[in-house]
Amino acid sequence: MLLDDVADASARVAATRSRLAKRAVLVDVLRRAAADGPDDVAIVSRYLGGELRQRRTGLGWRSLTGMPLPADAPSLTVGEVDAAFAHMAGLSGSGSSTARLEAARALFAAATEREQHLLRGLVSGELRQGALDALLLDAVAEAAGVPADVVRRAAMLAGETEAVAVAALGASSPSAARTALDAFTLTVGRPVRPMLAQSAPDVPTAVAQLAGTGDAPAVPVVVDTKLDGIRIQVHRDGDEVRVYTRSLDDVTARVPEIVAAVRALPAHTLVLDGEALALDAEGRPRPFQETASRSATRDADLAASATLTPFFFDVLHVDGHDLLDAPLRERLAVLDRVAAPHVVQRVVTSDPAVAAGHFRSVVAAGQEGVVVKAADAPYEAGRRGAAWVKVKPRHTLDLVVLAVERGSGRRAGTLSNIHLGARDPAGGFVMLGKTFKGMTDEMLAWQTRRFRELEVADDGWTVTLRPEQVVEIAFDGLQRSTRYPGGLALRFARVLRYRDDKSAAEADTIDTVRALVAPT
């Protein structure tokens, strides 16, 4: 199949907002790829889902500036394109950047304008066609003539879409496709997509939001402690242990202490879901930045400077028994039996006051919050279902908008991303970060007008403002920063509302912000 066929399909997908129409386009091109064989299905399904097959190519958005002019006529096959990226991904060592850029230039020179557009989207990870993995799975289902939930479940258990698309579209009939898809089962050593949580502002709301608890009053819910670390999925088969991140990256080699901890558990085969984080001598959590540093490094000396401790909150398999479809309360009974020293603290209660009390006590202990879970829910791999709802404390500040950046994509033409400053009692403002979150379209339109009134300079990307507009900001906490002059940055800042009832002179001060930093 030609890359041009994929580029054409992507453009047509982007051109409509109807998901059904997008799906129809995807179905058509998937069927044509299937006629060209499984290799083309593998590549085309990846590209339609917005990804390259190579996880890391060494190319990014920046590298793609200054590519050659497009070719007049299409000639590239998807197989040639995949081979070109595989070559680039394999380059390493001195001179590799130059060689990689050369290879990219050769590829782009052979690509037409719409093919170049597709390639840029794939390399940058921003295809912006309004369809990614989920819609692609629907299209695979329709193209293969099987129910969408069968394809979805296969993809969740496979931890990826490509192999599922190849299996479904390589089958000679819908019933053969179904058989091929049913062969994707939980396999020890192959990661599944992790179950995700919705969020709620407080514990009572979270309980009310919970699905699967029925409408009877006083149904017990599970209230798990939410730890501020990195998500881990650990597979054990005898002495063989593998550790995967939330995006299913294999990080086994970086976390020997987790491997050792799981090897010591009383089970032969295991699949566990949990969180790993750095603790201090008293067992209190260290700041997330330390956990991130420890888990990202491959340097042995750096790794020795801190230890990650695993805590598990779910078990998907133990000694030949799959537990995905078992209710949470049964999975937890098994978890407590096989992972006792490394289980997340929880309470199970039907009393909202007890649930709220647990939230307060874990936050006081320095933890991130809680996850409220329906006790009868299965493990829904890959879903952000209403069976798990997280609750974290929220802080707010009244800050001043110092500048604003132009938006892109659907925010093109608006002033979007605002720079946030706290008042300095000595004069001026101290920038603490930026945010684009929490804005409605109406707010975007309003602020685009408002900030033009306050404009003092415009470099074509960032508009500098007179510091007059006050905005109420919610955030999760403060972190150390080398980027900002106050040495502090807001974590997960989002706009709650603009405050026209306050002047900049009444905004919160940097001293107030510093007082929020927990003593270490």
Add this chain to the structure above:
DNA sequence: TTCCGACAGTGGGGTCGCAAT
């Protein structure tokens, strides 16, 4: 007919490793 679940998009700060400067 209205409601709501799921999805895609729009970016945020920080960390590391690596190659180029």
Add this chain to the structure above:
DNA sequence: ATTGCGACCCCACTATCGGAA
């Protein structure tokens, strides 16, 4: 030694479509 880039940890929130109710 420093800098810039790419990759990947953590992530909140809104708009939209289309099936469910």
